[in-house]
Amino acid sequence: MLLLDRNGAKPDPFIAVETLDDAPGKNVIDAFASVDALLAAGPAQAAVLAPNDLDAEDFAPYLDRLALIAIRFPSATDGRGFSLARQLRRLGYKGVLRASGPLFPDQFPQALACGFDEVEIPDANAARQPVAQWLAALNRVTLSYQRDYARGATGPASILDRRARS
Amino acid sequence: MYAYDELDRQIVRERVAQFASQVERRLDGSLTEEEFRPLRLKNGVYLQLHAYMLRVAIPYGGLSSRQLRQLALIAEKYDRGYGHFTTRTNIQFNWPKLREIPAILGLLADVDMHAIQTSGNCIRNTTTDCFAGAAFDEIEDPRPTAEWIRQWSTLHPEFDWLGRKFKIAVTATQQDRAVLRGHDVGVRIVRNAAGETGYRLYVGGGLGRTPMEGKLVRDFLPRAELLGYLEAILRVYNLEGRRDNKFKARIKILVHEIGLEAFRAQVEAEYSKVVAAAPAPDLREFERITASFDAPDFADLPEVSRKLEQAQAADPDLAQFVARNLFRHKKKGYVALTISLKSIGGAPGDATAEQMRAVADLAEQFSFDQVRVSYKQNLVLPHVRRDDVPEIFAVLKAQGLATPNVDLITDIICCPGLDYCALATARSIPLAQTLSRHFADPDKQKEIGELSIKISGCINACAHHHIANIGILGLEKSGGESYQITIGGDPGDQYALGELLGPGLPASAVPEAIDRVIGVYLDARRQGETFIETYRRLGVTPFKAAFKEIADAVA
Numbered sequence: 001m002l003l004l005d006r007n008g009a010k011p012d013p014f015i016a017v018e019t020l021d022d023a024p025g026k027n028v029i030d031a032f033a034s035v036d037a038l039l040a041a042g043p044a045q046a047a048v049l050a051p052n053d054l055d056a057e058d059f060a061p062y063l064d065r066l067a068l069i070a071i072r073f074p075s076a077t078d079g080r081g082f083s084l085a086r087q088l089r090r091l092g093y094k095g096v097l098r099a100s101g102p103l104f105p106d107q108f109p110q111a112l113a114c115g116f117d118e119v120e121i122p123d124a125n126a127a128r129q130p131v132a133q134w135l136a137a138l139n140r141v142t143l144s145y146q147r148d149y150a151r152g153a154t155g156p157a158s159i160l161d162r163r164a165r166s
Numbered sequence: 167m168y169a170y171d172e173l174d175r176q177i178v179r180e181r182v183a184q185f186a187s188q189v190e191r192r193l194d195g196s197l198t199e200e201e202f203r204p205l206r207l208k209n210g211v212y213l214q215l216h217a218y219m220l221r222v223a224i225p226y227g228g229l230s231s232r233q234l235r236q237l238a239l240i241a242e243k244y245d246r247g248y249g250h251f252t253t254r255t256n257i258q259f260n261w262p263k264l265r266e267i268p269a270i271l272g273l274l275a276d277v278d279m280h281a282i283q284t285s286g287n288c289i290r291n292t293t294t295d296c297f298a299g300a301a302f303d304e305i306e307d308p309r310p311t312a313e314w315i316r317q318w319s320t321l322h323p324e325f326d327w328l329g330r331k332f333k334i335a336v337t338a339t340q341q342d343r344a345v346l347r348g349h350d351v352g353v354r355i356v357r358n359a360a361g362e363t364g365y366r367l368y369v370g371g372g373l374g375r376t377p378m379e380g381k382l383v384r385d386f387l388p389r390a391e392l393l394g395y396l397e398a399i400l401r402v403y404n405l406e407g408r409r410d411n412k413f414k415a416r417i418k419i420l421v422h423e424i425g426l427e428a429f430r431a432q433v434e435a436e437y438s439k440v441v442a443a444a445p446a447p448d449l450r451e452f453e454r455i456t457a458s459f460d461a462p463d464f465a466d467l468p469e470v471s472r473k474l475e476q477a478q479a480a481d482p483d484l485a486q487f488v489a490r491n492l493f494r495h496k497k498k499g500y501v502a503l504t505i506s507l508k509s510i511g512g513a514p515g516d517a518t519a520e521q522m523r524a525v526a527d528l529a530e531q532f533s534f535d536q537v538r539v540s541y542k543q544n545l546v547l548p549h550v551r552r553d554d555v556p557e558i559f560a561v562l563k564a565q566g567l568a569t570p571n572v573d574l575i576t577d578i579i580c581c582p583g584l585d586y587c588a589l590a591t592a593r594s595i596p597l598a599q600t601l602s603r604h605f606a607d608p609d610k611q612k613e614i615g616e617l618s619i620k621i622s623g624c625i626n627a628c629a630h631h632h633i634a635n636i637g638i639l640g641l642e643k644s645g646g647e648s649y650q651i652t653i654g655g656d657p658g659d660q661y662a663l664g665e666l667l668g669p670g671l672p673a674s675a676v677p678e679a680i681d682r683v684i685g686v687y688l689d690a691r692r693q694g695e696t697f698i699e700t701y702r703r704l705g706v707t708p709f710k711a712a713f714k715e716i717a718d719a720v721a
């Protein structure tokens with residue numbers, strides 16, 4: 001797996017554990033279905049991997065206790081995760097959002113615009129599409145017609161804001 | 167025309183460069199064919215039966231002379247000298263080479279055009295009334311609303327990977343000339359009791375293998391709220407629409423399966439959250455767009471044109487053209503003039519480069535530089551002085567573009583079918599040509615009156631055959647082509663899907679079958695009744711009986 005954010009490749013601070021007995025004191029990622037047990041096990045930081053067909057509201061009770069939510073993209077063309085990320089941000093989620101699955105570089109700016117911070121892609125994809133291609137994809141379209149999508153300073157500039165200022 | 171600003175231009179340029187990089191990365195193996203496919207589709211590039219096809223967006227059907235000339239140039243340089251106008255008011259070039267496509271996109275960008283989102287599972291080209299801005303009966307010009315939607319939906323980061331394609335139409339008239347209820351979302355510009363202009367929204371219409379009628383989802387939406395509400399609809403669709411079966415992935419299936427009430431409740435719930443999270447919507451951008459449409463400087467003219475009347479008296483061909491191809495303009499002394507791309511025996515919707523240039527010249531000289539493409543695959547000069555009609559007619563005649571058949575039986579809507587399309591199950595163009603010749607006699611056409619024939623080469627229904635007065639669907643049956651005929655469809659206010667007359671027929675039997683159907687109408691019609699009106703009064707039964715004789719004979 002290759003994990004990267006807008007600055008490039010990064011190590012994954014979270015580990016999967018055999019049993020939750022190993023969780024205390026560690027940064028642990030587990031399936032969202034086990035979130036209650038995970039939180040009860042007392043990890044240093046908790047992260048979940050969630051399917052993309054859950055309701056954003058399902059996450060609401062846990063948002064301030066999860067350091068990371070990874071949303072699975074079963075395929076590159078299944079765009080549900082983009083809307084789910086958007087809704088989680090709207091619910092006030094402040095932790096890290098990770099898109100996990102076989103996305104390709106041209107989708108990286110879209111993922112960031114919808115509220116993701118990072119993507120995690122399978123090794124086979126990373127072999128074809130090294131980090132440089134992912135970073136290059138961020139700078140191809142520097143404008144957007146939508147207003148509050150780009151998060152942070154590096155996203156495309158909103159045409160609407162530019163026009164409003166001129 | 168909406169005038170691009172530098173930002174509109176820059177985003178199109180950047181998109182062209184992005185696509186060039188995608189082509190390169192496909193060629194060097196970085197992108198697999200599976201990954202590249204949706205990227206090329208979202209840039210209008212299809213792989214057809216014989217070649218690549220490029221579908222160029224013509225937003226809400228509006229073209230300037232300069233743009234049309236550029237299309238002519240592309241047709242000459244990169245195609246075989248012609249282009250095909252579609253029911254989505256786009257134009258398709260059938261023979262470009264993949265490596266030339268970035269260059270073509272560059273030529274388009276030079277004239278503020280693009281091929282963005284003309285295919286793929288994203289929000290497609292927004293369409294409207296081909297007489298927008300000219301029609302006598304509109305509440306306002308619907309094009310600023312359509313442009314507002316175009317910008318909002320262009321390169322939308324959240325709605326680029328939907329379950330299926332998504333089509334929006336806008337109209338501002340009582341009489342629906344934009345097939346509102348055949349769209350994923352239909353936007354009708356209305357005035358409420360307080361005199362405010364806003365939108366009435368229909369959702370879940372569509373044709374294809376499961377044709378459905380769009381349903382009223384919001385009776386009145388204040389203008390400023392349009393994009394927020396569309397965002398809510400798209401988000402609900404993106405999250406809830408089916409992903410397990412491509413044939414059940416359109417929003418119409420979602421609305422149908424969960425029911426309109428449940429769908430509306432979900433949209434309204436999502437919308438209330440959109441409203442709560444976003445700053446109050448304002449109309450600044452809408453107003454900027456509206457101001458960017460240059461308003462034609464119409465002259466004050468008399469209602470009637472002596473010049474035209476005299477010319478008509480001297481030339482029966484012109485008189486016939488005037489009777490069929492003119493539409494009432496909101497401004498006295500002007501008309502909207504339809505240029506039929508349905509010459510007798512021609513391929514519906516095709517125009518040669520030379521014809522495109524001739525139309526561009528006419529638009530420049532006589533129609534404030536404007537041309538429109540209609541979903542019926544014709545062109546329109548929206549703002550023509552009555553006085554100028556004889557001169558325009560003469561030019562059109564010389565170009566083979568003066569066919570006086572608007573909304574008559576030879577004004578056939580027809581998809582590319584098996585002559586080009588990779589999805590086709592039968593040819594459609596040759597049958598359209600046969601029928602056009604079969605009904606060529608102008609007196610016969612006049613006698614039959616308004617009647618629409620639409621021919622699709624497969625169940626995808628690109629030619630809207632379900633909502634034709636006479637719809638023809640080409641299928642493949644035991645190795646041969648078989649054509650199913652439906653009648654009674656209506657694309658407008660009395661939206662209706664056609665009824666199947668019986669078993670499919672070979673192409674050779676179709677003209678006679680249609681003769682029989684028309685025979686029933688001509689025998690039974692009352693004074694002034696059109697085909698569809700007689701059909702509504704009689705029902706399908708007598709038509710079926712007449713059809714059966716033909717079907718039995720060939721069975």
Ligand code: SF4
Pocket residue numbers: 581582583584587588589590591622623624625626627628629
């Ligand atoms: S109706 Fe079928 S054959 Fe015709 S253009 Fe559409 S997909 Fe192709």
